[in-house]
Amino acid sequence: MENKLITVEEDFQNKILEVERKNATLSLESGEQQMVNTALKSPGSDIDRLTKANGWSLAEKATALTLALRGDATDILQTLSLEEQEDYHQLVRHLEMRYGQSHLEHVYHSQLKNRCQKNNELLPEFEADIARLVRLAYSSTPENVMERLAVQAFLDGLRDTETRQALTLARPSKLVDALARALEFEAAKQSCKLRSS
CATH class of the missing domain: 1.10.1200 (Non-ribosomal Peptide Synthetase Peptidyl Carrier Protein; Chain A)
Known part of the structure; x- marks a missing residue:
């Protein structure tokens, strides 16, 4: 059982590293907007595919999204309470307000x-x-x-x-x-x- 937990935790960490590597390859200016847009897209985004494949909870989604933010997008975290940072839906809502077009x-x-x-x-x-x-x-x-x-x-x-x-x-x-x-x-x-x- 403990080995299984370690494997799941390692898999989770590997997926986060994979997301970070993908994000690091994007250019800074367009990359920030593209990362936020990718993260905010409904079904089909990298975060959605990862969360469905791994059965992530909303808190795990929020953590992955937080780790994927770069540059100016990380400034949004300073305006949120700890509870909002851990709430995936609140985090997405604040990102949409700042970077969305609707x-x-x-x-x-x-x-x-x-x-x-x-x-x-x-x-x-x-x-x-x-x-x-x-x-x-x-x-x-x-x-x-x-x-x-x-x-x-x-x-x-x-x-x-x-x-x-x-x-x-x-x-x-x-x-x-x-x-x-x-x-x-x-x-x-x-x-x-x-x-x-």
């Missing part, structure tokens, strides 16, 4: 709603930022709905009213089409100005 969706919604083309901002730069904000604000939305939201945000935020009117009449269905039409319209408008000078 609680930021309302921020991205607001940024998208208020996003307007800046004075010296080129149309492709503006389009790229709209696409980024739409993906962040509506990450779980179907692609076709996301496209319509992006096109509308692009139209609403255009600085030039003539370009906005021309695009509204063109009714583009995709953001890339809206950008192409806006660039064409701007080029035609510039050409007309040169001819009339």
Whole structure:
């Protein structure tokens, strides 16, 4: 019986070392985020596979997760009580609040709603930022709905009213089409100005 306990304990230690070795191979900057993301993912993460294979308790999961944290991610431990550090669900909740994206969706919604083309901002730069904000604000939305939201945000935020009117009449269905039409319209408008000078 004692040999069996030693074997289980050694197996547990080996698994922790294996997790630490995997984490050490990741680059520091992206590695920290990747480790936290991997640890927070639902079924299929390394910690979940290890815990299912070894039948770990929640306290053992919390220990493995704590040992897997590196860099800035370890700072979260200083903000938690000892009970919270030993509670796997609390630990995951605090990590999700600090490194997760779901609680930021309302921020991205607001940024998208208020996003307007800046004075010296080129149309492709503006389009790229709209696409980024739409993906962040509506990450779980179907692609076709996301496209319509992006096109509308692009139209609403255009600085030039003539370009906005021309695009509204063109009714583009995709953001890339809206950008192409806006660039064409701007080029035609510039050409007309040169001819009339």
